[in-house]
Amino acid sequence: MSEKKSSIFSIGLIRGLLGMLAGYAVGFGLVSVIRLLQGLPVWAYNPSGNQYGFSEPAWVVGAIFGIIGFILALGVVSDWLKLMDGQQTPEHPADAFPSGVRRYLSASYDHKVIGIQYGVTAILLLGVAGVFALIFRTELAQPELQIVSLQTYNTIMSLHGIVMIAGILLGVAAMSNYLVPLLIGANDMAFPRLNAFAYWINVPAAIVLLSSYFLGGFDTGWTGYPPLSQRAPLGMDMFFLGVIFVGFSSIFGALNVIATAIRQRAKGMGYFRMPIFVWSALATALIALTATQLIGLSFEMVMFERLFGMGFFAPEKGGDPILFQHLFWFYSHPAVYVFVLTGLGVISEILPVFARKPLFGYRWVALSSFGIALVGFLVWAHHMFTSGMASYLRIPFMYSTLLVAVPTGVKFFSWVATIWEGKLSFETPMLFVLGAISIFLLGGLSGPPNATVATDLHLQDTYWIVGHFHATMFGGFVFPFFAAIYYWFPKVTGRMYNEALGKLHFYLMLPAFYVQSLGQMQVGLLGMRRRIADYDPALGITLQQLLITIAAFVIFTSVVIAVVNFVYSAARGPAAARNPWRSRSPEFMLPSPLPVLNYAQPLVVVGEPYDYGTDYAFVNIDPDRKIAAAAEDQPAPEEQAPTAPASSAAAD
């Protein structure tokens, strides 16, 4: 059946890339014609003078048109265009390919496929950013410059930051997209077409972002502070555009998660019976929905400065560079909670399964996610203690920042109490969860010294901050992300990963990470500045720098082992059991791999989600899908509409 349309252009990604090229051409042409009419030069090539063929406005418009062209050619918005024309379309359009790799390379409206698309893209971007890290870690292994120029170092260091962040955002979206509908007993997200759109906009955005490397790069770090970003090469614009469009994806994805969690819950699933992951996904989505606008706005304002000569952040025109930092950190601090809250939700979700105990203090953990999200909106200026902002602002922001430790502490106490006297077993997902807890503790404890003004004045812009940040990211995202992949791998692929390779991954990554992060903190305290390519041998940190570099290579190797494990096991691994972890979660009542239609029969919530060690069930579900067998031939939408319950009131 899938062999009928075998033309290469039936694959969405290929069409999209061609459309992107066409979009670029249109954009270049449009701006060049306008410039010709204005009598301005159209073509100049001189990389050392920041001229890359077409003019800067042409590149910006070209990139925007390119992204639009990608989306149009891919066909992920064709339903909306039909709706605008007054045609009726099915709520849940059929996929172009029912199975196989091409299904994942084309527009699909199944939340599980989109979740996988997000996840694979995330791992690709994280891998690219990891390679950047390896390059500049090699450079930093010894004092003085050996392998890259200063400009290349700056670009690679900046790209490492922002590509990692884009990858993390996609990884977070992968988990929310795949898991939220499954965990609340829904058949799909609230807005399947918006979901597909939100994923696919990432692909051209990532291409534009990475294209900055070839357009002079940028030397501002991932923060893009003006006035440096006003003067940076053309790559800066591509950085801004890439982030803005990834931001769109983040906003629409968050909107979808909120609407799904509020409107699509199964019968009997009151808010306080939702699996805890859904709570953290909801809190994450609230931040991403609102705060993301501010980073988009701040980057747009710098682009307007570059393109139209505006002066928001230029003192000579009456502007104020501090304003940029306020706008930027109003997103970028809460964004850190976007990165970690989902991961913390994964920890709370998986820990009771392997401890065979109820999650301790479920309601407190659920609300602590919202606590972190809300307090997270009030702390942004702790990034700016040394920026020259009004000094009376320092103390309130110091206290609000320290306040974050309270809801975070709630989570830690819940985890410890859940482990306490549990019957722990140590399969790979559990190892990663425990590793995440220990690393996030390191990240958390190294936070208050940065929040306290007196110590932060010394720590600002040192490698201590780098160590702290990497500990929070590894503990809050990387380890939980891998835990989630290993834990849900049998559900996703229907096959089991290789446990020995999984453990090898963990036992390589954990110690290497500790060497790297503690080493970064130490060299920071000894005087190493962040973001610089060279350091003075007299600092006495050469050995530590070498160890950090070796640790980085070990981490990368362990990730390669994991990816090999995933790819090989997905194709050749042993068939997975229905519920290998004896989980109570509804998705583990379904066959492995998961059927296209999640819940052929609506599930009914009859108990608490984490009552491990009792005989009471969480959900009633027809494990053999008897009704499903009859309905399997039906396409999803007809099935979904009549059976899905109306907005379910809290049942507990």
Add this chain to the structure above:
Amino acid sequence: MTTETVTLTDYQRKTNTNRLGLWLFIASDLFMFGGLFISRFYLLGTGVRPELNQFLGLAITAILLVSSFFANRGETAMAYGDRKTFERSFLITIALGIVFLVGVVGVEWQTAPYGPGESVVWSLFYTMTGFHAFHVLTGVIFLFIVFRNARKGLYNEERHWPVEAAAVYWHFIDVVWIFFYPALYLIGLPPA
């Protein structure tokens, strides 16, 4: 987002989800406008504003407010099944929206004494009105699509979510301008 839904209950259920989605989008967009609004006061305080055509500002503000009335009238008419009033009201809304756009981009921008690069006062003026005008433009397009689909007979008194969505979005744009108008035209004095 209209869909092939079978029963009215389904339609209402889906509409409730859509309504939530629209309001979430508006909440998100408000943060963008809020950021611009706060930037304006952060940079200029309450003492400075651009030197603008006061009569034009008052006129386009009045036009936008009146257009919101007609958007609401059209939506209500559709809810009662009065197609003629609906069509007339939405046409007036679209026309007023276009007049507003011409007033801002076609007149105010062209007659303003300085360009966006002159100083931060003018950067803010062009950016705030530009972002708002872009939303007005999308609103006009949205209203027009809904108007055109209504003429095809796609909506009735029970099923007219797109009509409601277009009207709500239009009101949202209007409310943003209610904050932007005093911030740009009324608060402070032009720099000497």
